[in-house]
Amino acid sequence: MTLPRDLYVGFTGSPLDRAEPARHDADALAALAGNPAALLLDMQDYLPLTADGALGWKPLPSLPPEELLLLGLIDGIPRFARIDPEAVAARRWAELMTVLDSLSPGEGGTYAAARSVLDWHARHRFCANCGAKTAPHHAGWGRLCPQCGTEHYPRTDPVVIMLAEYEDRVLVGRQPGFAPGRYSALAGFVEVGESIEEAVARELREEAGVVATGVDYVASQPWPFPSQLMIACIAEVAMDAVTLDMAELEDAKWVDRAEVEAALRGDEDAVFGAPPRYAIANSLFRAWLARS
Numbered sequence: 509m510t511l512p513r514d515l516y517v518g519f520t521g522s523p524l525d526r527a528e529p530a531r532h533d534a535d536a537l538a539a540l541a542g543n544p545a546a547l548l549l550d551m552q553d554y555l556p557l558t559a560d561g562a563l564g565w566k567p568l569p570s571l572p573p574e575e576l577l578l579l580g581l582i583d584g585i586p587r588f589a590r591i592d593p594e595a596v597a598a599r600r601w602a603e604l605m606t607v608l609d610s611l612s613p614g615e616g617g618t619y620a621a622a623r624s625v626l627d628w629h630a631r632h633r634f635c636a637n638c639g640a641k642t643a644p645h646h647a648g649w650g651r652l653c654p655q656c657g658t659e660h661y662p663r664t665d666p667v668v669i670m671l672a673e674y675e676d677r678v679l680v681g682r683q684p685g686f687a688p689g690r691y692s693a694l695a696g697f698v699e700v701g702e703s704i705e706e707a708v709a710r711e712l713r714e715e716a717g718v719v720a721t722g723v724d725y726v727a728s729q730p731w732p733f734p735s736q737l738m739i740a741c742i743a744e745v746a747m748d749a750v751t752l753d754m755a756e757l758e759d760a761k762w763v764d765r766a767e768v769e770a771a772l773r774g775d776e777d778a779v780f781g782a783p784p785r786y787a788i789a790n791s792l793f794r795a796w797l798a799r800s
């Protein structure tokens with residue numbers, strides 16, 4: 509399929525050079541942390557402190573190595589975030605959503621990486637193999653069990669998010685927790701032992717009772733709540749009769765191009781409210797409209 513070259517996808521395009529070799533080289537890591545220009549991502553309880561759509565940074569204070577998360581280099585300057593040994597798992601606040609709306613996608617990408625790794629540390633303090641307390645290693649990109657030697661790494665959970673398409677209309681659904689009027693693409697976790705295409709077909713069948721006859725990949729995005737990889741697809745379906753799984757969706761409906769355009773513009777009389785710009789569902793609607 510033909511996609512717009514300038515398709516905006518939130519949380520992508522970070523300027524970070526992740527400097528991966530330094531994660532395994534204590535001397536290189538110490539040199540980066542000792543660089544007088546090194547910077548620490550300015551966050552308060554996972555909330556980024558921002559100005560004019562950009563993340564805030566402050567001089568890197570002296571921290572023990574196990575509290576250093578090496579994000580990488582931006583403009584040749586080492587960038588770190590702090591692994592707080594006392595941190596608890598992250599939550600989502602309305603305030604954060606407002607901040608994310610203001611961030612450029614590249615800045616959102618840097619934040620997404622930092623947030624997901626820091627949140628992972630807070631949620632994974634103990635070894636899944638033997639139960640002992642683990643400690644950060646590899647410059648914060650893993651944890652090591654001192655008792656059994658098992659290494660643990662941040663995980664990414666794949667989620668498919670898709671528009672079912674039938675005769676130039678797409679299916680949008682509404683979950684009970686959505687903001688009033690909001691509809692979005694259907695979505696679900698990829699299960700163990702499934703391909704992306706199979707997950708798309710299964711989710712559409714389970715949630716809406718529609719049968720996919722073809723699946724096109726569109727784009728992907730990291731989603732740091734807490735650490736998904738969203739895989740956006742468009743699926744042709746065999747017919748437009750819908751059978752809703754009311755445990756997942758409280759409503760679903762077919763919308764045409766004019767209705768999607770009105771929703772993306774935020775028109776007051778639009779038949780549904782579009783997802784926010786940083787969510788790939790928004791990009792997916794734009795990609796569908798641009799599809800030739």
Ligand SMILES: [Zn+2]
Pocket residue numbers: 635636637638639640653654655656657658
């Ligand atoms: Zn262990």
